[in-house]
Amino acid sequence: MLNKVLLFCLLTFISLFSYSANIVINPITGFSDNTATSAIGGNPGLTLGVQRLNTFQKAADILETFLNIKIDIKVDAAFSGLACSSGSAILGSAGATGGTWNFPNAPIANTIYPIALANNLANSDTNSITAEISATFNASMDNNANCLNGVNWYYGYDDPATAGAQYSNDMSFLSVAIHEILHGLGVSSWVLSNGALNAGLMDAYSTNLYDQSTSKNWGSMTNSERLNSMTNTNNLVWSGANVNNSSAASALTNGLNSGKVEMYAPSPYESGSSVSHFSKDATPNEIMEPRYTEFLTTPGMATQLLQDMGWAQVSAPANNAPVLTSIGAQTTTEDSTKIINLAAADADGDPVTYSASSNNSSVTTSISGNNLALTPAANYFGSVSITVNVSDGTDSDSETFVFTVNAINDAPIFTNNDSVTTLYGDALVHTLSASDADFDDLSFDLISYDTSQITASLTGTTLTLQAINNFTGNCSIQVSVSDGTVSVQKTIYITIFDDFSLTSNAATLTSDTALTITNNNFNFSLNGGDDNYSINVTFNGKNVTHDLLTSLENSYQLGMPSSGAFAGEYKITITDSHGESADFTIKRPLRITTNINQLIASSNRQEIYIEGAPAGSIVDLHINQGADLVSMQVNNVNISQVITPDNATNFNRTTISLVVNDVTENKAINISADSVVLPTGSIDLTSLAFHNLALKIHDLSTSANININDDRFPIWGLPTELTMNKPAELILSLPNDQATPLIINAEGYHTKTLAIDTELDQLEVTLELLENPTTISGNITTSSLDFVATHPLVQLISDDESVIPAKLTNISSKSVSYSVTMNKETFTAKLLRVTQGENVQEVYLLNNQSDSIINVHIEAPFVIDVDTQQDEAQQDSLSNNEEPIIVSAASAGSSLLLLLSLACLIKLRIRKIHR
Incomplete structure (x- = not known):
C-alpha cells in the first residue's frame, strides 16, 4: 500500500454536491471551537465548531446519495491556518491516505486504487483503524481581516450569493467540502510531477487520461511524454465512456475537445491543481474545476468520473408518473x-x-x-x-x-388629438380618428360648439373650423363617434391666435404678402400667433438669419449685406411654439446712382452705376422717359442689357456711360433696371440746356481771367477758367437751370464777381483799376498730378474770405505759372489756396505780404483708407492738429519754394479724401 501525498486545491469559484450513507467524519481539530454563531441557511449550529461539523456532514450526506458505498469511509477532518493573502488562498486540501493494487476484485491488475475505492471493491476494510481520507481546511477564512480581502466561510446549506448582502462575497464551505471529499474518493492522479509512475504503476484515475495531440493514453506513454502531456492545454482529455456519454458532457458549450471532456493542463504545471481537475473552461461550471466558481449542489460529471474508475452508483427506484x-x-x-x-x-x-x-x-x-x-x-x-x-x-x-x-362589444376609442391651435384667418382642418377593437364601422357627429365664436362642419372624418366675429382665445367643440351600438363623446379644445403680421413704417404686411423697401436697414415688428417666435431669413437660397437679422427691443432689424448682392427677395418666416407659421417677402430693388444728375450734350463723363445684383445676373435696362434724349453705352456701344461682374467689394457694380443728344430745353429722364427675379431700381435725371452769354469787358489794358464757379463743370469735363485777351470779348456757354457765378479778374484791376441769370445773353463789364496794385505770382509744380487734364485753381483769400482767382499761364502736365493782382489797401491777403480736383494745398501769408513770388509743390496725398472708425479718427486728428504753412517774406521779390512730399510732411494740412 502507498501513502499518497495530499493534493492541494486552490479554489476560487467552483463547487459540487453529493450524498452518501457511509462517509464517517472524524473531527480532529477546529470542530470544538465555541465561538458563538447564529443558525444560518438551514444549519442549526450555534457555535463555530458545530456549524463546521454540520456542514461537513451535510457534504458527506450529499455524496452518499450518488455512490453505492459498502464499506464505511472514514474522513479525518481538521481546520488549520493555511496560506492566505488578500489576493489568493488555499481553501483546503484533501486526498486518499493511501493506495493499493492487486487486491481481491481489483478491476485492473498492477493499478493503484485509492484505499476507499479498493475497500469497496474488495468488500473488506483493509485498514479498519486508519482513515481512508484526510482533509484540512483553512481556518483563516473565519471572521478574517485580510484573507481574500475579507471573504469568509459561509456555513449555510444555501447559496451565499442569495443569503443576504453580508454574505454575498463569502464562499460556501459546503461546496468546498464536497470538492475535497471527491479528491479523497479518487478524483486525483498518482503520477508524479516529472511524469514518472508512482511505484512504477499506473493508477485507476490516470488510466483514463488521453492526449489528443499524440493520440496516446497515459498508460502507453513514456515518462517524458506524460510530462509534456501534463501541460498540453486543451488537449489533455478524459477517455472514460461514462463521463463523455453523460448528459452533463453533452450540455457543455466549452471544455470539450472532439467529444472528450478536457482536463486541467495549464502551462506551466500547477502543483496540486494540474491534471486532477476538469478544465476551467468547462461551461456550465463543474464542481471539480481547479477554482471555486459558484455554489453547486451536485457532483456533476465527477459522478461519472468515479464510475469510470470503478465506483458503483446508487440505483434509483422505479418511479410512478403523476x-x-x-x-x-x-x-x-x-x-x-x-x-x-x-x-x-x-x-x-x-x-x-x-x-x-x-x-x-x-x-x-x-x-x-x-x-x-x-x-x-x-x-x-x-x-x-x-x-x-x-x-x-x-x-x-x-x-x-x-x-x-x-366576444363582447367594445366601445370605440378616439385617437386624434384633443387640443389644436390655429390662426384667426386660417381654416382649421382636423381629421377625427378612432379605433374599435371589434373592427365595427364607425361614424362621427358634431354635438355642440359656440356659434358666436366659430363655424364648424364635419364631412366623414374631416372637421373644418373657422373663427368668426374677430374671436381669438380658447374655445371648444364636442364631437362623437359611434360603432352603431355604443357612442362616445369627446371635447376638442381649440386655441385661436391673431393672424401673423409684419409692421414697419412703410406698411403692415399679412402672411404671404410682399413689400418693396429702400436699400437701407429695415426695422419691423411682428404680431400674431402665441408671441413666442422663431425667425428665419433666406436670401438667394441661403439662410442669412445670423448675418442680417438683429433682435432689438420689441422689434427686429433686417440689415443690408456688407458686400456682394443685396437686390432681390428676402423671405422672412416666423413660426410660433405651436407650429403656426407665416411668410413675408421683403424686396430690395437694384440700386442705381449717378455721378451727375443734370445731363448735358457736350460731356462724355456722365455715368450711372447699377449695384446689388448677384454676379453673372442679366440685367435689363430701360429708358422710361427721355428715350429721345439719351442713350446708354458700354465701351462706346449702345446697350439695353448688361451682365453684372463678380466684384463683391463694390456690390457687383456695373458702370454705364450716358450719351445725351443736342438739348434745347430741360427735360425729365427716367432710367430703370430689372431682371426676371430682381425688383426694379430706377433713377430720375434731367437733361440740361445751356445758353450763350456774350461777355465784353471795356477799357481792359491786359488779359482777364474768368472763373465759372459751378462744381458741376469738372464732372462734365468742362473748363472752369477762361482767359480773355484784348479785345476783351468772349462767348460763354452756361447752364439754364440756375444763376451761374462768374469771377473776373485782371492784373491791376479789382476782381468782379457776378451771378449770371439764365435769361441773360449779353453782358458788358468795366473793371475798376486798382489804386495800389500788388502782385503775388509763382509756379505750381507736381510729380503725381496732371495739370493739363485738370487745371489747378489758384485763389487768393482775404481775411474776410473774399476771393481773387489767379491767372494761369504756361500750363503743362507737371507745372503751371500763376499771378494774382490786388489792391493792397483794400484787400488783406490771408492765404494762397491751390486746388486740383480733390487735392488742396494752402499757404498762409503773414503781414499781408505782396509783390512776392511763392512757388507751391502739390501732390496727391498719401491716401489713408477710412474704412474703419479708427482710421477716420486718426486722419481727422491729422487734419485738426497739423498747423498750416506760414509764409513770411522779408521783402518784395523774395522766392519761397514749398515742397509737399512724403519725405517732408512738416506742418502740412492733410485734408481727408472722400471717394
Whole structure:
C-alpha cells in the first residue's frame, strides 16, 4: 500500500454536491471551537465548531446519495491556518491516505486504487483503524481581516450569493467540502510531477487520461511524454465512456475537445491543481474545476468520473408518473382572466410542479402554486389550445384543452388629438380618428360648439373650423363617434391666435404678402400667433438669419449685406411654439446712382452705376422717359442689357456711360433696371440746356481771367477758367437751370464777381483799376498730378474770405505759372489756396505780404483708407492738429519754394479724401 501525498486545491469559484450513507467524519481539530454563531441557511449550529461539523456532514450526506458505498469511509477532518493573502488562498486540501493494487476484485491488475475505492471493491476494510481520507481546511477564512480581502466561510446549506448582502462575497464551505471529499474518493492522479509512475504503476484515475495531440493514453506513454502531456492545454482529455456519454458532457458549450471532456493542463504545471481537475473552461461550471466558481449542489460529471474508475452508483427506484386531474374545455369573456385550480395524484407521494403553454400568443399562461391563470390580450376573442403539464421531476402527465374567449362589444376609442391651435384667418382642418377593437364601422357627429365664436362642419372624418366675429382665445367643440351600438363623446379644445403680421413704417404686411423697401436697414415688428417666435431669413437660397437679422427691443432689424448682392427677395418666416407659421417677402430693388444728375450734350463723363445684383445676373435696362434724349453705352456701344461682374467689394457694380443728344430745353429722364427675379431700381435725371452769354469787358489794358464757379463743370469735363485777351470779348456757354457765378479778374484791376441769370445773353463789364496794385505770382509744380487734364485753381483769400482767382499761364502736365493782382489797401491777403480736383494745398501769408513770388509743390496725398472708425479718427486728428504753412517774406521779390512730399510732411494740412 502507498501513502499518497495530499493534493492541494486552490479554489476560487467552483463547487459540487453529493450524498452518501457511509462517509464517517472524524473531527480532529477546529470542530470544538465555541465561538458563538447564529443558525444560518438551514444549519442549526450555534457555535463555530458545530456549524463546521454540520456542514461537513451535510457534504458527506450529499455524496452518499450518488455512490453505492459498502464499506464505511472514514474522513479525518481538521481546520488549520493555511496560506492566505488578500489576493489568493488555499481553501483546503484533501486526498486518499493511501493506495493499493492487486487486491481481491481489483478491476485492473498492477493499478493503484485509492484505499476507499479498493475497500469497496474488495468488500473488506483493509485498514479498519486508519482513515481512508484526510482533509484540512483553512481556518483563516473565519471572521478574517485580510484573507481574500475579507471573504469568509459561509456555513449555510444555501447559496451565499442569495443569503443576504453580508454574505454575498463569502464562499460556501459546503461546496468546498464536497470538492475535497471527491479528491479523497479518487478524483486525483498518482503520477508524479516529472511524469514518472508512482511505484512504477499506473493508477485507476490516470488510466483514463488521453492526449489528443499524440493520440496516446497515459498508460502507453513514456515518462517524458506524460510530462509534456501534463501541460498540453486543451488537449489533455478524459477517455472514460461514462463521463463523455453523460448528459452533463453533452450540455457543455466549452471544455470539450472532439467529444472528450478536457482536463486541467495549464502551462506551466500547477502543483496540486494540474491534471486532477476538469478544465476551467468547462461551461456550465463543474464542481471539480481547479477554482471555486459558484455554489453547486451536485457532483456533476465527477459522478461519472468515479464510475469510470470503478465506483458503483446508487440505483434509483422505479418511479410512478403523476396523473393530472382532467380539466376539460374552458371559457371566459373578452378582457377577463380565467383562473383554473389544477390537481394531480402521485403514487410515490413526490412533490409535483405544473407548467402550461398556449398555441396562440393572444392568450398568456401563468402558474402560481396549483393555480393556472389564462389571460387574453386586450380585446381578443376566439379559441386557443392550452396544454397543461404536471411533473414529479422524473415523469410527467399532460392535457390539452380548448379555451374559448367570448366576444363582447367594445366601445370605440378616439385617437386624434384633443387640443389644436390655429390662426384667426386660417381654416382649421382636423381629421377625427378612432379605433374599435371589434373592427365595427364607425361614424362621427358634431354635438355642440359656440356659434358666436366659430363655424364648424364635419364631412366623414374631416372637421373644418373657422373663427368668426374677430374671436381669438380658447374655445371648444364636442364631437362623437359611434360603432352603431355604443357612442362616445369627446371635447376638442381649440386655441385661436391673431393672424401673423409684419409692421414697419412703410406698411403692415399679412402672411404671404410682399413689400418693396429702400436699400437701407429695415426695422419691423411682428404680431400674431402665441408671441413666442422663431425667425428665419433666406436670401438667394441661403439662410442669412445670423448675418442680417438683429433682435432689438420689441422689434427686429433686417440689415443690408456688407458686400456682394443685396437686390432681390428676402423671405422672412416666423413660426410660433405651436407650429403656426407665416411668410413675408421683403424686396430690395437694384440700386442705381449717378455721378451727375443734370445731363448735358457736350460731356462724355456722365455715368450711372447699377449695384446689388448677384454676379453673372442679366440685367435689363430701360429708358422710361427721355428715350429721345439719351442713350446708354458700354465701351462706346449702345446697350439695353448688361451682365453684372463678380466684384463683391463694390456690390457687383456695373458702370454705364450716358450719351445725351443736342438739348434745347430741360427735360425729365427716367432710367430703370430689372431682371426676371430682381425688383426694379430706377433713377430720375434731367437733361440740361445751356445758353450763350456774350461777355465784353471795356477799357481792359491786359488779359482777364474768368472763373465759372459751378462744381458741376469738372464732372462734365468742362473748363472752369477762361482767359480773355484784348479785345476783351468772349462767348460763354452756361447752364439754364440756375444763376451761374462768374469771377473776373485782371492784373491791376479789382476782381468782379457776378451771378449770371439764365435769361441773360449779353453782358458788358468795366473793371475798376486798382489804386495800389500788388502782385503775388509763382509756379505750381507736381510729380503725381496732371495739370493739363485738370487745371489747378489758384485763389487768393482775404481775411474776410473774399476771393481773387489767379491767372494761369504756361500750363503743362507737371507745372503751371500763376499771378494774382490786388489792391493792397483794400484787400488783406490771408492765404494762397491751390486746388486740383480733390487735392488742396494752402499757404498762409503773414503781414499781408505782396509783390512776392511763392512757388507751391502739390501732390496727391498719401491716401489713408477710412474704412474703419479708427482710421477716420486718426486722419481727422491729422487734419485738426497739423498747423498750416506760414509764409513770411522779408521783402518784395523774395522766392519761397514749398515742397509737399512724403519725405517732408512738416506742418502740412492733410485734408481727408472722400471717394
